[in-house]
Amino acid sequence: MYNQFSQGQYFPAEKCTQNCMIFMLKGDLLINSAEYPGTTLHSNQIILQAIGSTMELLALTDVEYIVYRFTELPALCEERYKEILNRSEAPLTYTPLTAIPKLKYLLKDLAEYLREQSPACGKYIDIKCQELVYILTCYYPLPQISTFFYPISTYTESFHYFVMQNYDKVKNVEEFAHLGGYTTTTFRRLFKNMYNVPVYEWILDKKREGILNDLQHTKQRISAISARYGFDSLSHFAHFCKDSFGDTPRSLRKRSANGERITIICKEKAGEDNSGTKPADL
CATH class of the missing domain: 1.10.10.60 (Homeodomain-like)
Known part of the structure; x- marks a missing residue:
């Protein structure tokens, strides 16, 4: 889902009913959650919130971001994903992930598509989500991406x-x-x-x-x-x-x-x- 909000837009604390990732495209977004208390997300930063977590948002500037909600991630490179989850450990402090160039290109194309197409083609979005997960799981260093996925590592069963x-x-x-x-x-x-x-x-x-x-x-x-x-x-x-x-x-x-x-x-x-x-x- 593509979101675009003006400065000052506020979303009160709400419980996540699915796992979700937030991909910042533009602006500064203040998030308040157990994992990211009082954290400002900047352009090209990414966070992951697990189902059941509570999240509060405030647009500090005009913002654009994509939210990807999911129950289970697409089954791509399963061995790599299992290795990521097996190595997941709770960090002392959660830090937003920074988008690498390959992911930036994908997000830019996806944002343009979502802005232009209404309603969007579900099959096309599914393919793009698979590509997104592939980049996250296969192009980031294992220690870094294992920390990123830690919030959902306990819900794999x-x-x-x-x-x-x-x-x-x-x-x-x-x-x-x-x-x-x-x-x-x-x-x-x-x-x-x-x-x-x-x-x-x-x-x-x-x-x-x-x-x-x-x-x-x-x-x-x-x-x-x-x-x-x-x-x-x-x-x-x-x-x-x-x-x-x-x-x-x-x-x-x-x-x-x-x-x-x-x-x-x-x-x-x-x-x-x-x-x-x-x-x-x-």
């Missing part, structure tokens, strides 16, 4: 990726298991083996993280946030927030606006949680 892509779309474990074609027993076992924590605890932790992010970094109505996370009433939502963060949703939002840093203070105990859903049903 299909079960991992399924969980990250769908955990916020389900209300309980049975629904989660059914969505993936698993029996509930098998799903619980696979999940516990992979994450070393029961499904309900993991989902509740993710729920807390999402609620806290929405209260602090978005202007969504309290009722909309409550409904999004499956609470059957605002009172249940308020109780959940008090137990998890120590205050009501409105108070938390006000405290955050005053510069206070809000944190999760506890985890749900066994029994019925305050959303009206029993953890055992999760």
Whole structure:
């Protein structure tokens, strides 16, 4: 997707529903994410954000960039890609990748095509994406590109990726298991083996993280946030927030606006949680 925005255009923090790469073509774009906190992207720089990560953007100048969203990368030079993932290690500090000349030419042609063609030819775009991935995986030094791909290295297994892509779309474990074609027993076992924590605890932790992010970094109505996370009433939502963060949703939002840093203070105990859903049903 080709994007062109004027200086001052702001995109509030939003969770990535797919892996995505941002290829800067022109201007300066401020990004704020866990991997790139307060980082300014310049022309010919590239970053990768994994599914589930949260990203906030601000155009410091007029900007042009291409966003490539994907579930899995095209199957090209698989041995090379496996080697890249096997060598991936978390860097001390994430640094944007710089486009090499071969990649610059491809991005320039692709941007011109996307500006001129509406709608774009899907097959042509698929071919260009394959070429893009080929250049990234085969023309960059292995240590450098391994660091670049680290954010998605933990999601290479299909079960991992399924969980990250769908955990916020389900209300309980049975629904989660059914969505993936698993029996509930098998799903619980696979999940516990992979994450070393029961499904309900993991989902509740993710729920807390999402609620806290929405209260602090978005202007969504309290009722909309409550409904999004499956609470059957605002009172249940308020109780959940008090137990998890120590205050009501409105108070938390006000405290955050005053510069206070809000944190999760506890985890749900066994029994019925305050959303009206029993953890055992999760």
